[in-house]
Amino acid sequence: MLLSIRSLTKSFPGTVALDQVDFDLQAGEIHALLGENGAGKSTLIKCLTGAYRRDGGTISLDGAEVDPRSTVEAQDLGIGTVYQEVNLLPNLTVAQNLMFGREPRRMGLINSRAMRDEARGMLHQYGLDIDVGRDLGSYPVAIQQIIAIARAVSLSGKVLILDEPTASLDAAEVRMVFDVVRGLRDRGLDIIFVSHFLDQVFDLTDRVTVLRNGRKVVTESTAALNRVSLIEHMLGRELEDQVDELSSDAPHSALPELLRFTNFGRRGVIEPFDMVVGRGEVVGLAGLLGSGRTESAELIFGLRPAQTGTASDANGELDLKSPPAAIAAGFGFAPEDRKTDGIVADLSIRENIILALQARRGWARPLPRSEQNRLADDYIDKLDIRTSGREKAIGDLSGGNQQKVVLARWLAMNPRFLILDEPTRGIDVGAHAEILRLIHRLTEQGMSVLIISSEIDELVAVADRVMVLRDRRFVAELEGPLVTGDEIMRAIASDDGNRGAA
Amino acid sequence: MNTRALPLYATIVIFLLAYLLCWLQFPNILSTRVIGNLLTDNAYPGIVAVGMTLVILSGGIDLSVGSVIAFSGVFIAVLLRDTSLHPLIVFALLLALTTAFGAAMGFLIYRLAMPAFIVTLAGMFLARGAAYMLSIESVPIQHPFYEALKDAYWLMPGKGRLTLIGIAMLLTVLGGTIIAHGTRFGASVYALGGGEATARLMGVRQGRTTVLIYAFSGFMAGLSGIVFSIYTGSGYSLATVGTELTAIAAVVIGGTLLTGGAGYMFGTLIGVLTMGLIQTYIVFDGTLSSWWTKIVIGTLLLGFILLQKGLLKLSQSRLNRGGA
Numbered sequence: 001m002l003l004s005i006r007s008l009t010k011s012f013p014g015t016v017a018l019d020q021v022d023f024d025l026q027a028g029e030i031h032a033l034l035g036e037n038g039a040g041k042s043t044l045i046k047c048l049t050g051a052y053r054r055d056g057g058t059i060s061l062d063g064a065e066v067d068p069r070s071t072v073e074a075q076d077l078g079i080g081t082v083y084q085e086v087n088l089l090p091n092l093t094v095a096q097n098l099m100f101g102r103e104p105r106r107m108g109l110i111n112s113r114a115m116r117d118e119a120r121g122m123l124h125q126y127g128l129d130i131d132v133g134r135d136l137g138s139y140p141v142a143i144q145q146i147i148a149i150a151r152a153v154s155l156s157g158k159v160l161i162l163d164e165p166t167a168s169l170d171a172a173e174v175r176m177v178f179d180v181v182r183g184l185r186d187r188g189l190d191i192i193f194v195s196h197f198l199d200q201v202f203d204l205t206d207r208v209t210v211l212r213n214g215r216k217v218v219t220e221s222t223a224a225l226n227r228v229s230l231i232e233h234m235l236g237r238e239l240e241d242q243v244d245e246l247s248s249d250a251p252h253s254a255l256p257e258l259l260r261f262t263n264f265g266r267r268g269v270i271e272p273f274d275m276v277v278g279r280g281e282v283v284g285l286a287g288l289l290g291s292g293r294t295e296s297a298e299l300i301f302g303l304r305p306a307q308t309g310t311a312s313d314a315n316g317e318l319d320l321k322s323p324p325a326a327i328a329a330g331f332g333f334a335p336e337d338r339k340t341d342g343i344v345a346d347l348s349i350r351e352n353i354i355l356a357l358q359a360r361r362g363w364a365r366p367l368p369r370s371e372q373n374r375l376a377d378d379y380i381d382k383l384d385i386r387t388s389g390r391e392k393a394i395g396d397l398s399g400g401n402q403q404k405v406v407l408a409r410w411l412a413m414n415p416r417f418l419i420l421d422e423p424t425r426g427i428d429v430g431a432h433a434e435i436l437r438l439i440h441r442l443t444e445q446g447m448s449v450l451i452i453s454s455e456i457d458e459l460v461a462v463a464d465r466v467m468v469l470r471d472r473r474f475v476a477e478l479e480g481p482l483v484t485g486d487e488i489m490r491a492i493a494s495d496d497g498n499r500g501a502a
Numbered sequence: 503m504n505t506r507a508l509p510l511y512a513t514i515v516i517f518l519l520a521y522l523l524c525w526l527q528f529p530n531i532l533s534t535r536v537i538g539n540l541l542t543d544n545a546y547p548g549i550v551a552v553g554m555t556l557v558i559l560s561g562g563i564d565l566s567v568g569s570v571i572a573f574s575g576v577f578i579a580v581l582l583r584d585t586s587l588h589p590l591i592v593f594a595l596l597l598a599l600t601t602a603f604g605a606a607m608g609f610l611i612y613r614l615a616m617p618a619f620i621v622t623l624a625g626m627f628l629a630r631g632a633a634y635m636l637s638i639e640s641v642p643i644q645h646p647f648y649e650a651l652k653d654a655y656w657l658m659p660g661k662g663r664l665t666l667i668g669i670a671m672l673l674t675v676l677g678g679t680i681i682a683h684g685t686r687f688g689a690s691v692y693a694l695g696g697g698e699a700t701a702r703l704m705g706v707r708q709g710r711t712t713v714l715i716y717a718f719s720g721f722m723a724g725l726s727g728i729v730f731s732i733y734t735g736s737g738y739s740l741a742t743v744g745t746e747l748t749a750i751a752a753v754v755i756g757g758t759l760l761t762g763g764a765g766y767m768f769g770t771l772i773g774v775l776t777m778g779l780i781q782t783y784i785v786f787d788g789t790l791s792s793w794w795t796k797i798v799i800g801t802l803l804l805g806f807i808l809l810q811k812g813l814l815k816l817s818q819s820r821l822n823r824g825g826a
Contacts, residue, residue: 103686
């Protein structure tokens with residue numbers, strides 16, 4: 001056992017990012033680390049590379065406990081990392097990048113010729129024969145990625161962490177990088193491979209560890225897993241006990257139609273799709289990370305305007321070319337990344353709630369303070385936001401309560417159609433169920449909701465109808481009794497099963 | 503060929519073309535006399551621009567250097583007037599002082615994570631104020647050693663005088679070239695200019711490097727102050743106002759990217775000489791107002807900024823085509 005992690009724990013204000021996680025890396029294996037956004041993958045990696053200090057638990061390497069405090073220290077211990085964004089300097093030459101900090105010197109001065117020779121020899125092991133005197137930035141990303149791997153290996157040499165190294169590569173380039181990675185495994189290096197591309201996981205790795213909500217779900221040999229079981233591990237099936245079935249089993253055709261999207265799409269973002277939303281209906285969007293869930297929402301809300309198709313309601317066509325236009329059409333959007341896109345952390349709860357309302361009125365007509373107070377108190381009461389008062393900074397609230405404030409902001413606008421992107425991300429289970437119940441209450445009052453979630457149970461619990469996305473396409477629509485975890489899982493996994501084996 | 507080097511070649515070509523144009527009009531301009539004067543007149547901006555080049559390569563800026571030069575002149579003049587110290591000892595004291603001053607600014611920039619612009623702006627006022635404190639009047643320097651320094655030159659073929667301060671400038675450029683392109687410290691400077699976060703991940707000791715960069719710039723400003731005092735034979739606290747901006751202009755015309763990470767020491771020498779050449783041309787012409795210098799330098803600067811933007815676009819689109 002080369003690398004062994006026991007009960008690793010790390011928390012941030014409002015969330016527990018890693019909760020008692022165990023992880024083992026055996027000598028000479030490629031080990032996939034999987035999980036949706038917020039599952040704790042990157043936190044685990046950052047604890048390993050010294051970017052974060054852990055709160056509890058142990059990390060041991062070769063039997064000795066280690067506690068890296070910086071990336072450089074982790075490197076010296078033998079843990080090297082290659083990130084999604086190439087972390088080398090494009091303005092230096094390939095040789096300078098490879099040899100940085102270890103340049104061969106003669107009388108205190110860098111010996112450029114020896115440096116280039118050494119760099120060339122290093123890349124030769126990876127089957128790369130390029131001009132090392134040229135700037136790194138002049139080479140394609142795949143080559144840069146291999147150079148980054150070469151540097152990490154030569155610096156550390158025990159454990160190599162590949163953090164989404166293929167995210168910006170095309171298929172041929174991915175093969176090239178994978179050949180290099182396999183070569184390294186055969187040389188006895190241990191590799192942690194973080195990715196959300198399941199095909200690549202099946203293609204490359206020996207074992208898989210799945211994280212969800214900061215906890216380890218399973219460690220299993222890749223060969224013993226199939227796509228459906230893997231997705232099941234990633235997306236989870238534990239909510240069922242927490243929430244009663246909220247959605248109605250009645251087919252949506254019973255609900256009066258509110259909105260209709262026809263051939264709605266944008267090139268390179270999401271293929272044209274048709275969608276009908278009923279009054280008071282909850283439509284779920286399911287799919288894996290990168291399938292186009294968030295992009296669909298951004299298209300509908302006008303963040304990235306659609307290039308084809310139309311949106312219409314009972315009164316005719318709707319203009320959704322920009323967020324203000326979408327808001328004017330009665331839409332609301334609570335984005336995925338609450339911290340960067342949702343809340344203004346330094347402002348108070350009251351200010352966060354009235355933000356969108358005030359924006360619609362324009363700066364010349366400020367909302368009277370008494371009205372602001374009334375709104376804030378009203379929603380704090382209605383949504384059960386737990387706070388000592390309306391003037392508390394929103395950044396000090398827990399994740400669940402922050403999310404409720406974001407919801408309140410849009411509810412204050414009284415929208416007819418609310419888009420919620422991962423509304424329960426990073427929220428504890430109790431608050432989770434509460435938010436789902438709240439969504440249900442809203443739809444009973446006639447509001448329609450589009451909910452995006454990577455947790456299938458959540459969709460099953462709250463959605464009347466689920467649309468499934470894969471590879472930026474709408475591939476299935478499930479409604480009524482078909483909205484079950486198994487059906488959704490099957491729709492997400494189908495087709496790809498064949499490709500994954502290839 | 504690296505696109506990073508293109509601005510350097512552009513600088514050299516522009517300089518040679520400009521020289522050619524001047525020569526066609528005034529054949530005398532191609533003589534060792536003119537070249538000797540060019541080097542002498544541009545010795546102090548040349549030296550300070552070497553320090554500035556390193557600072558800009560690292561992605562920083564040093565606005566204090568003009569004031570430090572003025573302070574140096576006054577410091578030397580007052581000490582030579584009021585004490586019996588030998589000028590060499592005064593030089594050593596001064597260089598220690600300005601280097602420490604630069605190091606302190608570097609430390610603040612790193613430690614407080616403050617923009618270099620603000621910290622060195624404060625340094626600019628501090629140094630200028632310190633110069634006023636020493637003397638408001640212009641203080642002449644009268645010392646036999648100074649006379650000797652001022653008159654030291656090597657007579658080139660063609661009666662041109664390569665003065666001591668001209669040689670000092672060329673040696674400074676050579677030293678700067680070795681430091682920037684031949685040492686690990688220099689590589690760290692380029693790394694910081696390429697991206698601080700990445701540089702840290704690659705093991706650059708950011709604090710130490712930042713302190714050294716500004717200490718180097720402070721040292722160069724002190725050296726430039728010494729050369730300036732030899733050149734003018736006096737110390738005056740109102741001198742060299744705006745020299746920091748001239749130095750920045752020379753660095754950029756020399757092909758260094760103002761955002762850091764790309765450029766060459768040699769380019770800075772050419773940048774300084776180009777600016778000197780424009781002035782020489784105006785002197786030769788005799789009818790042009792000296793303000794034309796500023797207009798031509800402004801145009802050149804604009805041209806270089808556009809050139810660098812264009813090259814950036816070009817290399818990106820080339821990469822996209824190659825990568826697709």
